[in-house]
Amino acid sequence: MKHPLSLTWELDSIFAGGSSSSEFNHFLNGLEKDLGNLRQEVKNAAVPSDAESTRSLDGIIELLQSCSGRLILAAEFAVCLGAQNQQDKGAVRLSGKIAGLSAQLQGIRSEFDNVLRQAGNEVWEQWMARPEIAPLSFVLSESRDLAREKMSPELEGLALELAVDGYHGWSEHYETIVSSIEIPFEDKMLSVGQAFNKLDDPDPKVREVMFRKWEEAWGGAADFCADTLNHLAGFRLKLYKGRGWEEVLKDPLSINRMSKETLNVMWNVINKSKPALVSYLERKAKLLGMESLHWVDVDAPVGKSTGKIPYDQAAADIVTQFRKFSPKMAEFAEHAFDSHWIEAEDRPGKRPGGFCVSFPERKESRIFMTYSGTPSSVSTLAHELGHAYHSYLLDDQPVFNQNYAMNVAETASTFAEVIVADAQVKAAENAEEKLALLEAKIQNSVAFFMNIHARFLFETRFYEKRKEGLVNAEELSALMEEAQKEAFCGVLSGYHPHFWASKLHFYATEVPFYNFPYTVGYMFSTGLYRLALQEGSTFADKYDDLLRDTGVMTLEDLVAKHLGADLTQADFWQGAADLILADIAEFLKMTENFAS
Template sequence: MKKPLSQIWDLESLFPGGSSSKPFHDYLEKNESDIHELSAQIKKLKTPENARDIQPLADVVTLLQSVAIRIRQAGAFIGCLTAQNQKDKQAILLGGRTKTISAQYASALTQFEQILMEIDGSTWQEILNDDRFKDIAFPLDEKRRLASDKLPPEQEALVNDLAVDGYHGWGELYNTTVSQMTIPFEEDGKVKDLSVGQAQNKLSDPNKAVRDEMSNRWEEAWSKNADFCADALNHLAGFRLSLYKHRGWEDLHKEPLDYNRMSQQTLNVMWETIDKNKDIFLTYFERKAKLLGVDKLSWNDVNAPIGSDSNKISYDDAADFIVEQFNKFSPKMADFTTHAFNQSWIEAEDRAGKRPGAFCTSLPDSKETRVFMTYSGTASNVSTLAHELGHAYHQHVMNDLPPLAQQYAMNVAETASTFAEMIVADASVKAASNEEERLALLEDKVQRSVAFYMNIHARFIFETNFYTERKKGLVGVDRLNELMVSAQKEAFKDSLKDYHPHFWASKLHFYLTRVPFYNFPYTFGYLFSAGIYARALEEGQGFEDKYIALLQDTASMPVEELASKHLGVDLTKPDFWQSAIDLSIEDVKEFLELTK
């Protein structure tokens, strides 16, 4: 009999001792020491003798990449510790230390970028063509180009230092506020104080009475904490807008578009094409309302399950199913996934004290990854597990590239994960044991399309409008609620009975400081992966090496060039987006046929 897979991840192999780990403490000290050395080496690049010699530059780049990899490793380890136990105070303190180290690195990097910017054009081309820099020519050139849009190095260094207790501090205050929240809810005749994560699960409960009751309590709870959330959101936006002003940036989307290596034209065409295709989803809403026995869907009905997927899937069976489906498209991805399960890289145990949600984090120094989720045996859990393993495989195929060539952005990161999820979701529908289960799984797929086309669109509209108003001054709770409902009505074509005014407070993504506009990259990744999935269906395992090559290029060119090189498509035209959307439209048509 096969030994059951562990559902608790192994962190001891990384740094034994958890948040009290002496090896990890030494690791952080090494990072701090190397950043001081990096700063010293960068200053030497300004000397006349070094300005004429490429080797000192190559030495700086080598050390810079080494430090960058170890900062990512440290941040990932801290993230794992705080996710597995939200009350690990020592891990939280270590997180503050790693943010300070990251700020020091960012300041050194700014000095380095300034030096790159001062190199004349002909010399710069010689550097990029040199064998020592060929594999990282794109990210180096990108850093040089973007540096010209920033403040002088000394001012950027000050920004990085002040951001630790200012900008990032407001994000941490939001996290603290949410961690203290509880939402009372009656279950089995007893009132229980649920965490935010536990309460959120009730919003998609099959029982409408449960959904409606929790929806009321959910709004009430966020209303009580709205002033704290509004303070955090206003000051986060204020910090960003002040920085943009001093840098001379007028376009709100400049930073997220630069980060995602994506043009405004591509973003506009993507949303325009989605908007033209929403009508069939409104028909789906009407059908779903009838199936749920209501005249019109409420906000909390959108994610309500249809049919029954009550059959629980064991963790081991889920692992076998995922590996089997991956193998049909990519034996290499299947082998990697088997390795991840066997090496206990996945934290899936359903227990108290864990943070809600799921993620994959990269540990590039040890060339490993870790996946976090809470597995309870639902079909949705299986999809989530596949999604996170897709992220893990993306990092796996990048591990042997130079560190600077591994820094892919969020939009393409979501491509690999969603591709993996699509493989498993499609296979699950086909493997359904009866029509009721098939309908439930199919509707779960359609729900994901609605999330990317409408819910994410509402977030994008809200943030754009909020930042525009924030330029004029603080935005109060009532106005934030109005902006949120207005965005939801626009994105959902005013097709719902009611909306979620405090969504701006309850959604963590608005408060993340690492990436601004943490929304549209999800939709990009969903549709880009749909195009890749369509190609994979055509070619089967013959597409494997092409897929790997595409992933390995994700940090080495803009997305438009990536799509043209590997898929032969133009992202600035609606054709590709329409072909990707057509796949989800087929799901809606099948749903409507099954329920007519």
């Protein structure tokens, strides 16, 4: 890698000029024109009556994929602009225009799906067997089946158009709320992203002060956030009712291409594993000199900090650990660093959190985060590189087949984290370093088994309550704290009532229930890592093959094909949990004398 590494990304290779880019404006105008042509072609399309007549739809499918790929490029570019500078009004304007184009495309796709659902079964089977179409058969069949469960194309199209200023508009309103929040700390005003990084500071006094200010800030915005959350949920519930969907989880499970049976089996395994995590949290409290942990102490490092990890060192360590698993993955990570794909600078005005976006049209990705030099920041960096590697493996696939679900997306990212974390533990030079690294690994288990579970419980109960009417801020905080107490088995001394307001994921419109897929991905990746330990260097190719199939299979079929396992049974999930339980057992053994 080239040193020193840049802490800021480069976007001009995508479109030069930022939100004022004439190149980007020309691109959007071309996309808008093609969408108009595509709409007319779909309106004129006839339902195929025989195998030969299906060929008349080939051009529509090709143009659909082209428009879809370009819309992804446009949308993700606008996301990057808004994330790097929340005061960029031009980015907000572009996002609004792109949302309108997205609604157009979804409406067109809905009309085309109506053509698909009217095709007879015999004609359909012949069509899907054609060599030109066969690679897309899974996605097209999925669209056809789902279209049969939705409203008429006219109503679906109207809902999509109304969603621009309604559903998606409320999500954008939340971004406006977040961008206006500033939190005072040590004579400075911090953005939400900067303040969030202080919540896992090694100094307990810093954490305590920042958490109090954090709660106060979100409490001040709670009524605005409650309005936003209620209207987002209300839109979804009305849409589901129009489609005749009674189960709130039907949509997120369908999007994640998995069954409720699989989800329930996974949660059951996790719940049986929680007593070990409770023992870990109780031991951690003793090591930190506390009677019990508060919410803000859960991610606190055990022992004294050894100082900040320089960004260049973090990058080098990640590449080194990737190479031990897969030279191909390591070479890709080096390319990402050298090509300035990563925005990591700690500065005011950035949005909080981290993400990875892919640009299929350009075969590139971009990673966004605020690097703080903590082990958590290193994990985030590895996590987002895992996402980028996943997209890279699908670069040569048709656009339709690159649309993989969130749960397998989080599998690739979390697997990258596990590679780095486990290698670091094994390479530790002394017991103190090993304990710190092992503890960081277990913190991830707490996040996915307890924190994410709390989000899932909260959102499930909130939607049931929202069916009866609006839920005010006080009720939302009560629901949140109740879910946290249950998910953490009551082991903490204090919780985060306004978490529902501060967490962006509750306000995302791309994926409903933006929570359980994280835990599925974590458990899936841990199960994969268990197999990697057993099979050795040959597993890297198997892993790549599995990721390449993530856009064309259900989760259950994916695992059955590549791993020969049944996700509706507990065995695979328990195997993953056993690795985590082994880490906890080792931690407890290493700290026996310290805690006495």
